[in-house]
Structure formats: structure tokens, C-alpha cells
Amino acid sequence: MKAAVTFLLHFTFIFSIIQARSIISQPHALRSFKVNDTQNVGSCSYTVSITSSCYSPRYTRDQISISFGDAYGYQVYAPRIDDPRSRTFESCSTDTFQISGPCTYQICYVYLYRSGYDGWKVDTVTIYGHYTRAVTFYYNAFIPNNLWFGFDLCHGTSASSTSIRIM
Template sequence: GEDLSPQKKENCTYAVTIETTCTMGAGTSNHISLRFGDTKSNEILVKHLNHKHVRWVDPLQPQVLDDVPRKPFQACHVDQFQITGQCVESPICYLYLKLTGNDDWRPGFAQVRALGGARLSSNYFYFRRYLPRHVWHGSDFCDREVTPFGIKYKRKVFVKKTASHEPLLP
């Protein structure tokens, strides 16, 4: 039989900008993972964002300080990462970060720009708090509904995929 499932393009590039706040102890050297996507179930997952560091951006100056070798996610710094992955088809509307390790990290904001598709870029996702460890933490603005009591968001739950040989039921 023919495979009628749509083919996913794997060659889109994204610029991910993440600010670490200036609070004392806000920086981290632990592993940071990132996942973001759109309403059409296109998701980009980066397990070790630290290895993708591209450049350090000075938020007060228009210049990029690439010639300064340093670790990402240090207090009072804005880091930019270049990610290549599956292409989104609608604007990026959710973003989650995960801190894996023993120290704390306090990001300020994160934003994803789809290079070559400005209309697909995300708005800013604000954190401004220490992230809990070993869990995905972020925002999902994809599925929302206006109610008389305010805007209601559906909660996104991430589960580990089971291997095909494992039974799903006990």
C-alpha cells in the first residue's frame, strides 16, 4: 500500500533567544532542554540546548558579542541559539523548557523566530521565576477559549513514548 501520511519537512531553521534574569544565582551550567511547536502538532525538541549555543546578544547594544567565548545561561545575559528541525505550518504557540541537574535557573523570556517565515515566529514567552527541576515548564497559547470567566487554556501533557514491544496495559 501507499503511504498517504503527509511528509514533514526537516529543514527549517529557527533562532531561539533566551534571557537569563539578573537575580543572584539565576544562571545555570546544567542541561537545558527546549520544546516548541504549533497548532498542527509540529514539534521541535532539543534535548541539550547548551550544545547549540550560537551567540551572546547584548540587550542594550545592537551588536552581537560572538568573539567572547562563554557558557550559555549566565545571569544578566541573553543567548541566541540556532536550531534546525521540522518545519511548523502555523505560528509557534507553545514553548517549554526543562532544567536537568542540581542547580537553579531563572529565565526571563524566550522567543523563537522562524528564519524565512516571520509570520510563523512566536511571541515572547515569559518565565521570570526559577524553573522546577526535571519537568517541562512553559506556556501553551495554542488551544484557548474565551469564557465569561476569562481565557481558558488547555493543559499540555508530555508523556514518554513507549517502545513498540512494550504492552500499553499492565
């Protein structure tokens, strides 16, 4: 009986940790997000790879922006990374961008912004920085229209969360 109670308590504890991580690790929308585009002059270069889901529309003509940064307030912002003429963000594809901005510490948040009518589903966003380790954010979600949507794992969230991998 004592072993069964111990097992049940252990199972309940592990289940609550898994459940908490799945809640924390989901991307979320922000009603307001302050983009600091005047800070974007900097000497660091970032490579950003974005994988569009195979469940995304064949391609999107929507306007796509990205912002990412660290826990110390350093923010990198790219107002338009889309290019409908070159068919960026086709379904089942990966697009890679070179973005310049201020040098950051370890990147722990990323938000995408979409404006348009086509829709777009993102699988992953991976950011490679010159002075930081590469980090992958797992979206697997449609980006809502006219909202910043993403992750903020800077404040009190473990880097071992299921939605972020630091390499």
C-alpha cells in the same frame, strides 16, 4: 445610583478579565510531556533567544532542553542547548541558538527542561521562525528541576495574552 451600579458592574467585569488572563498567562509544569525527537528532521531553521534573569545564579551547569511548536502537532526539540564551558545562561544575559526542525505554523507553545543542581531563572524566550512571526514568552520564573515547564497557548487562548507577544 444607577451610574454607580453600572460602574461597579463594569469594573467587576474588567477585573475578572484581568484576573483570568493572569491565571492563564503563567508558565506551568507538566508531569509528562511527549517529545517527538524523531520528527526533528526538517528544513526550517529557528533562532531562539533566551534571556536569563538577573536573579538567576551567576551561571548554571544544569542541562537545559527546549521544545516548541504549533497547534497542529509540529514540534521542534533540542535536547541540550546548554554548554557549561562557554557559560551559557549566565545571569543578566541573552543566549541565542540556531535550531533546525520541521516547518511549523504559528508557534504557540514552548517548554524548557532543566536537570541539575544550580538552578536557573528565565525572563523571556523569543522564537524567530522563517515562515512564522516572532513570538516572545514571558517566564520570569525559576525552571523546576526534572520537569517540563512553560506555556501552551495553542488551545483557546488569545494571542493578546500578557505572557506572549507575537511580532
